Amino acid sequence: MSSHSLMPFLIEPVHLRRAARACMRRASAPGSDGQTWAGFRVGMSGRLEELAGQLHEGTWQPRPPRSSHVIAYTGKRIETVIPTVAERIVHRAMRRAIEPVLEAAVFAPWVSGFRPGRNRLTSLRQAAEHLDAGRTWVVDVDVRQASAGAETEQVIDWLAADIHDGTFLDRVRTALSVLPHPIAPGCGLSPMLINLRLSRADTALGQWPAVRFADNYCLFARTGAEAEEARQALTAALARVGLAPHEGKSRIRSSANAEDLFLIAG
Secondary structure, three states, X not given: OEOOOOOHHHHOXXXXXXXXXXXXXXXXXXXXXXXXXXXHHOOHHHHHHHHHHHHHHOOOOOOOOEEEEEEOOOOOEEEEEEOOHHHHHHHHHHHHHHHHHHHHHOOOOOEEOOEOOEXXXXXXXXXXXXXXXXXXXXXXXXXXXXXXXXXXXXHHHHHHOOEOOHHHXXXXXHHHHOOOOOOOOOOOOHHHHHHHHHHHHHHHHOOOOEXXXXXXXXXXXXXXXXXXXXHHHXXXXXXXXXXXXXXXXXXXXXXXXHHHOOOOOO
């Protein structure tokens, strides 16, 4: 639970500078204003001072992102957005403020992906422990469109359960307001928000041995009947948060090798 202000992450230039440096580690195209990282670095201290002032006063207004897309290795077209350089910095600063709260109070230890220090290898190790314990029936479920369908006020409500800084949440609301939807791929907050959304389904799975990597669940059972019961429980848990299994990418396995789990299917 967070009862202290998170606004220093947004209004103190030192935090914005750290966020900017983190963003600069990855190459990216300009947003709708045409601003490049090379251009932003010229006079960056002054730019960050101005940005901090706008965030403090509540006058900051993000620009609508540029629409784009990526082609997955399977050939699937995925619609994305490209925020401006300034918005990317704000998104990263917000994530740096929010993430420790969610790590401490919300995210389950069996969830990896989009989390510091937790990746596919973490999930594979956890899955192997369940398989080695004799839970060889696996409910392998990909979530269909995990980023779609949410509304901005829903996201703010999810955050408000653990973050009680109304001014900070208002800035998050402003950041999300210009997106086509609040968990749009390409937004710097979307990976964390996907985990936050799915965490509300995770809490309903307490009795089931489970591992989740990003939006791919594996529930482990000792019999086929138990696996079917687990599948129904997961389907119901996802429905509670407006989501459903991707039928084409979900199945019950009667036996599995840990290395075959959590593969990217596009």
